[in-house]
Amino acid sequence: MILLLAFTIIGAGCKRKGIVSHNGAKDLISFKSIQGITYTEVARRMKNGLSFNDYGYQLEPQWKMSFISDDSARIYSPIKKQLINFPLSRGYDSIFNTARAWLKVKKMSKDSLVIEILKYKDGLIDVTGAQVYMILYADNYIKNTLHSDSTILRRPGRKDSIFISKLVAKANSNYKAAFAARQPVQLISKSPMVKVEQRKTEPTMENNFDTSDDYLDPTFDIVINKAYRDFYYSFSIYVDDKGNMIYRIPLVAFMEEGFKATYIKESQDIMNTYLKYFFKIIPGSTLGMSHASIISIHIKGITAAPKTDKHTTTKGQ
Template sequence: MKSKNSCFFIFITSILFFAGCNSDSKVEARKTPKSQTEIEDLPENNLKFKDVNGIRFFEVKRRFKNGVSFNNDGFQQIPTWIIQFKAPDTMLAYSPEKKKMESFYLHHDHGRIYNFAREYFRVRIISKDSLVLQRVQVDAMKIAGDDDPRSDVYSTYYSKKIIDKLNTTIGELQKPTSRDTLFIKDLSLKTYKDPSNPTVAFPATSPVVFVPNSKNVSVEKISTADELNNRKSAVDYFYPYYKIVINKSYKDFVYNFSVVVDANGKMYVTKGYEFVLPEYREQRKKLLQGIADMYLSNLFYITPGKTLGIPHSSEISLKVIGRTGN
């Protein structure tokens, strides 16, 4: 009898155990989160562009992941965009050249990835007050990871309503921050310690300025922007190029070379002699340095390049033309 009761108890316990397991499985199924695809398909607060249809947003911040507008090369992210979603699949974006909003097809690639105005973005946040978009780099249909500097750009947009509520202006919100200033001071300090070194010099957002102090010289700053080769005017300060003409020089000459201009306006030749025969390179470098020291330093007032008002070493390219006549 005892044996039968024991068997019956074990049987009932087994039924309850499996029933319990089955019940737990259903609970787990109900609690299972959305698939990764579904999660990726929605911004963090689950809104979509259709929820902000007709609201105009102004870009107030464009920064790297570290919260700074500059990278280690000195490139500055400047917030300039104005966008507005227009249902069902159009993104309006302001064109400074045409001074009006232009229409772009808003292509939903997959997940949070969208494309408009020839750029790919990952949508981070959508709300009726603000948007956060991450610019992503796509090569051969593959998205570069967040550790790729080309995908390390985050833009924040505010609606006019929230800007007014904050009692501020778009211009104020777009200004560089104290963190930006500290970052540039740190980069500049490195150039003060090694002023002639092109590897620590960085492009100045306000490039070097040459002002003639003689009627025998002239200078022209030439833009290197090239839309065909995708070199935009926004990065023109990365490639400062000057054409300088010196009349009544000791002889006729044309030299193309580069110099680092330090925080005091002193020039150090860095390129322009590497293409001559090795045995003549040092001689050519001394010649170019002589032109910089004797002609340029004496015939021009030189203002060093500055970023956020802070002078620092920056590298520039020169085409110097000497003419013995007028």
């Protein structure tokens, strides 16, 4: 109740510019005219029309939704793979809240919706917006008017391709201009003694089903069995467009500079031996273009050989 009261006060104190009229209701938004229509998000863009930023972060279209009433929305859950009902709270100036998100309707029709994502922090809503826009088309409009499907419509456009090609050229001429690869670096073990696993983010309601960290900060856990000694190091690496590795920085804090220098030297040696000899490295790429990017490594060396199942038989037994 306190949050809703604060929301009402904020809305009432703002100048009502760009209010979307909904059958004469210019204050509290109404979804009666589009109730029951299922919309699919086909694009998510910044104010400049791009879906990528300088760091390689891509705004992905993810939502599929319909409005059941003025206080209830149905939104697709990628986890349960079905539409789930969520309560909806309406505010002034076409602002509403549902599924843990504050949103503002910019345009609304039976064929399409344009919705702005609002910033929310410490109990306050920034009504100036994050200048990120969701474009949704009605499923019927996609099928019967555009004669297309959401997979095709969600593909990045020419403007994104031109922008990314410029970032690629810059990163490949200077690896320190590396940016996040939409298809991250792949580390493929060439030895049964070496195990690698990339950390994966589980999509949940708490993170709004956002798994972008998996490509913004690709992180790998590596175990080296029968190593020359027991060790554990954490560091980040530049991987260029040819798959070459260049040491970047350690990922631990140090109390003494002497220990830091030793740690860097030893972890560099690990990179230049185990990683380079025991892994096939496929560079990261974005929109089909390979480029320099950064990965994080947590590598553990174990002197003992991996334990095997005593019931396992070998070929020929």
